Amino acid sequence: PKVDARKLQEVLTKDEQYIPILRKAHDLFSEYGKQNDLHINCQKQVHDLISEFEKHSSQAQSQKAYIPRNPGKNGFCDFTLDQNHSAQGITLSHGNKSCYLQEAGYCFRTVLGNAPMTSGIYYWEIHADPRTENELKIGVSSERSFNLNTAFCDYDFGWAFYGLGQLRHGNNSSGPKFGKAFKNSGILGICLDMNKGTLGFSLNGEFLGAAFVDERLKKGPFWIAVSLLHKAGFQLVCGKALPPCFPKQHLLQKSK
Numbered sequence: 001p002k003v004d005a006r007k008l009q010e011v012l013t014k015d016e017q018y019i020p021i022l023r024k025a026h027d028l029f030s031e032y033g034k035q036n037d038l039h040i041n042c043q044k045q046v047h048d049l050i051s052e053f054e055k056h057s058s059q060a061q062s063q064k065a066y067i068p069r070n071p072g073k074n075g076f077c078d079f080t081l082d083q084n085h086s087a088q089g090i091t092l093s094h095g096n097k098s099c100y101l102q103e104a105g106y107c108f109r110t111v112l113g114n115a116p117m118t119s120g121i122y123y124w125e126i127h128a129d130p131r132t133e134n135e136l137k138i139g140v141s142s143e144r145s146f147n148l149n150t151a152f153c154d155y156d157f158g159w160a161f162y163g164l165g166q167l168r169h170g171n172n173s174s175g176p177k178f179g180k181a182f183k184n185s186g187i188l189g190i191c192l193d194m195n196k197g198t199l200g201f202s203l204n205g206e207f208l209g210a211a212f213v214d215e216r217l218k219k220g221p222f223w224i225a226v227s228l229l230h231k232a233g234f235q236l237v238c239g240k241a242l243p244p245c246f247p248k249q250h251l252l253q254k255s256k
Helices: 005-012 016-032 039-065
Strands: 072-075 081-086 090-093 098-102 108-113 120-128 137-141 158-162 166-168 187-193 198-203 206-213 223-229 231-237
Touching: 081 090, 081 223, 090 108, 098 223, 108 137, 137 187, 158 206, 158 223, 223 231
Parallel strands: 072 120
Antiparallel strands: 081 108, 090 098, 098 231, 108 223, 120 187, 120 231, 137 158, 137 223, 158 166, 187 198, 198 206
């Protein structure tokens, strides 16, 4: 049978549990291209993989549809960092509320929150680690299945404040100026308002503004996301109400 490798990859990567199958399929496709004794066997195995996936694909899509609702109310949320969605080299501690990266290289590494944000308003804080030598990229991601050894905001599914006093969204090298510098001291407040589609920030109790206004920010799920570079860390603080420095347009509308 004729195999559409690109289509198979697109379908398989929609759910994390099929990544091992994707890797196996990739290996088999490599063998498939060689006109040797493995040709027929590999062709059959690839066909069997497709059949197996088709049998389970409806179940996989159903599982994705059942992301638990986790509405934000008055900004309150209770998240930790996710050990299973943390790049190599990042060490989590204090109940997965703190993390630190220390390495010789200069590649951004990403860590995500453990639970999705699905509706309403969420507020959390990033408390600086005085050991930090390189600015963080801080915000939200609508995806979890990507290379965590990159910055989440390099992609179109990531929205971030970069501690240099800039924004990043779908770009790994440039973005508009925003706010003030944030690196190894202070408290950065973050508010995702999924009612209005905004992502706003504050620094040490001063509202910096709505960094992003985007209809896509109304449609979850989203995960807390932070990218670290070389030597950097932070503490995640949740469980607080939206502070008064955020203007009224960021206050909670009753979650549906």
